Amino acid sequence: MDPGTTQDAARITPAEIAALRRALEIAADPAVPLGPNPRVGCVLLAADGTVLAEGHHRGAGTAHAEADALARARELPGAPAALRGATAVVTLEPCDHTGRTGPCTQALLEAGIARVVVARRDPNPQAAGGIDRLRAAGVEVVGDVPAELAATAAALNRGWEHGLVHARPLVTAKTALTLDGRAAAADGTSRWITGPAAREEVHRLRTTCDAVLVGTGTARSDHPTLTARRPDGTLHPRQPLRVVMGTSEAPDLPAVDGAGEALHLPTRDPSAALATLFDRGIRHVLLEGGPTLAAAFLRAGLVDELIVHLAPTLLGAGRPGVADLGITTLAQRLDLDGRREGPPPHPPPPHHPHPGLTRKDTTMFTGIIEELGTVEALDLGADPAALRIRSPRVLEGIALGDSIAVNGCCLTVTAVVGETWSADVIATTLAATTLGELRPGDRVNLERCVRADGRLDGHIVQGHVDGVGEILSRDEQAGTTLLRLRLPGGLSRYVVPKGSLAVDGVSLTVAAIDGDEVTIGLIPETLERTTLGTRAVGEGVDLEVDVLAKYVEKLTAGLLPAGAPEAVTGSEQGR
Numbered sequence: 001m002d003p004g005t006t007q008d009a010a011r012i013t014p015a016e017i018a019a020l021r022r023a024l025e026i027a028a029d030p031a032v033p034l035g036p037n038p039r040v041g042c043v044l045l046a047a048d049g050t051v052l053a054e055g056h057h058r059g060a061g062t063a064h065a066e067a068d069a070l071a072r073a074r075e076l077p078g079a080p081a082a083l084r085g086a087t088a089v090v091t092l093e094p095c096d097h098t099g100r101t102g103p104c105t106q107a108l109l110e111a112g113i114a115r116v117v118v119a120r121r122d123p124n125p126q127a128a129g130g131i132d133r134l135r136a137a138g139v140e141v142v143g144d145v146p147a148e149l150a151a152t153a154a155a156l157n158r159g160w161e162h163g164l165v166h167a168r169p170l171v172t173a174k175t176a177l178t179l180d181g182r183a184a185a186a187d188g189t190s191r192w193i194t195g196p197a198a199r200e201e202v203h204r205l206r207t208t209c210d211a212v213l214v215g216t217g218t219a220r221s222d223h224p225t226l227t228a229r230r231p232d233g234t235l236h237p238r239q240p241l242r243v244v245m246g247t248s249e250a251p252d253l254p255a256v257d258g259a260g261e262a263l264h265l266p267t268r269d270p271s272a273a274l275a276t277l278f279d280r281g282i283r284h285v286l287l288e289g290g291p292t293l294a295a296a297f298l299r300a301g302l303v304d305e306l307i308v309h310l311a312p313t314l315l316g317a318g319r320p321g322v323a324d325l326g327i328t329t330l331a332q333r334l335d336l337d338g339r340r341e342g343p344p345p346h347p348p349p350p351h352h353p354h355p356g357l358t359r360k361d362t363t364m365f366t367g368i369i370e371e372l373g374t375v376e377a378l379d380l381g382a383d384p385a386a387l388r389i390r391s392p393r394v395l396e397g398i399a400l401g402d403s404i405a406v407n408g409c410c411l412t413v414t415a416v417v418g419e420t421w422s423a424d425v426i427a428t429t430l431a432a433t434t435l436g437e438l439r440p441g442d443r444v445n446l447e448r449c450v451r452a453d454g455r456l457d458g459h460i461v462q463g464h465v466d467g468v469g470e471i472l473s474r475d476e477q478a479g480t481t482l483l484r485l486r487l488p489g490g491l492s493r494y495v496v497p498k499g500s501l502a503v504d505g506v507s508l509t510v511a512a513i514d515g516d517e518v519t520i521g522l523i524p525e526t527l528e529r530t531t532l533g534t535r536a537v538g539e540g541v542d543l544e545v546d547v548l549a550k551y552v553e554k555l556t557a558g559l560l561p562a563g564a565p566e567a568v569t570g571s572e573q574g575r
Contacts, residue, residue: 159284367507408505410463
């Protein structure tokens with residue numbers, strides 16, 4: 001949520017949320033160059049919420065996103081009438097100044113746009129003021145967008161925003177280390193300290209930076225290409241400027257078809273190097289040099305981020321990760337604000353880990369969805385099946401082996417790469433849930449397991465799906481959507497009016513029950529924040545009944561009629 005736009009009374013609609021996701025996607029088009037201009041996307045919606053047109057900024061001197069979308073919309077039949085009263089959904093506040101192009105606010109007003117959804121205010125003082133201009137002209141402006149999308153909008157141009165504030169590029173330093181802090185063995189070998197997942201993440205990181213910088217020492221010893229490559233060796237569409245810094249002799253970087261331009265900066269001064277790059281339009285530098293270069297930038301206070309891929313390996317001797325920082329006493333230490341994210345630093349060992357390092361936790365959830373994730377892949381041909389999901393928010397604080405509920409089904413995190421994580425799905429889980437029906441692009445409800453120091457809301461959910469129900473009907477009643485479900489055999493005995501039922505992992509209250517059919521009420525907030533807003537009649541949903549009812553049944557087994565079916569949980573789940 002953008003702090004500058006939280007006073008809006010109007011709320012963003014589901015159609016506008018979908019449009020904002022699309023606007024962020026096209027703004028991040030890899031064909032668009034990085035550098036001194038922000039990346040911006042715009043989607044125009046008709047009054048009924050259908051998409052009229054979309055557009056995005058393609059670099060300095062090209063049309064801004066709003067103007068691009070308006071131009072495309074005007075090519076449609078009846079365009080002027082369709083644009084009057086339409087909504088513009090933009091990733092960055094429309095500019096209110098004249099540069100190489102005219103102000104976007106004026107273009108929106110002339111087109112008759114009645115409502116504008118803004119994911120992020122423009123921090124550039126020369127271009128800001130668009131929101132105020134639009135509101136003064138009677139346009140409704142909505143800035144209260146979901147936190148996930150606001151964070152994506154902020155990350156989209158973080159190098160550009162850093163340059164506005166600091167007049168130099170954002171510097172991200174990357175290093176790979178053993179547990180004892182070694183970047184190479186005693187003989188100088190360093191390939192590979194980390195595994196393929198970490199290397200894939202580094203290449204993805206290169207695509208998000210304007211330039212990759214190494215020192216002359218690294219250029220001599222490693223002969224790096226400094227390209228951004230896929231695991232199969234092909235190049236990503238966006239390639240960084242390849243920079244070697246230093247005054248000593250160094251060979252030219254290898255010539256690679258499709259690689260970024262190569263540049264040599266004959267200086268040892270980090271400030272001078274960054275000033276030259278900034279003048280060339282570079283706004284984000286990835287520092288991949290050795291310990292000498294890393295120490296020079298750290299001593300100068302010019303490292304904004306430090307990414308450490310730490311491998312579960314010991315060397316005992318060899319080159320340290322960072323050279324001398326001039327620190328002689330503990331009081332002079334350089335403290336960092338740390339967080340764990342990104343890929344596993346090393347592939348899992350082939351042998352069973354030491355028993356003393358294993359951990360077995362009993363997981364618990366609450367049915368309060370934290371984020372809508374996006375399925376990137378489901379490989380049903382693997383054994384077990386491999387599910388990959390993109391979800392930046394729930395990965396905060398997550399380590400390998402932790403649990404995340406996907407549509408109410410508890411899965412174990414097996415890998416993390418950037419904003420994407422993976423989990424294995426065994427055959428019994430596929431048979432007992434709807435997970436096997438997922439396709440790339442599908443949205444899924446996600447919740448991390450409850451921490452001992454966290455809030456306990458909703459109701460106790462174990463993440464063990466008890467069966468798959470069917471949606472029989474959807475009815476609107478006084479602002480509430482009533483969902484009628486058919487429960488699989490035997491589950492209805494655990495459900496009572498006003499009791500709890502987890503549907504695709506969402507904690508819900510039962511409004512009514514009639515035999516094996518239950519009715520639940522969904523408020524607009526639930527429809528917007530979970531997949532239940534898009535579930536259709538006839539589709540299956542994962543169900544988990546209240547575990548307390550199962551315990552009561554077990555404790556009172558002698559008092560229940562003979563032949564009553566038993567609950568199916570855990571690995572014995574059945575559909």
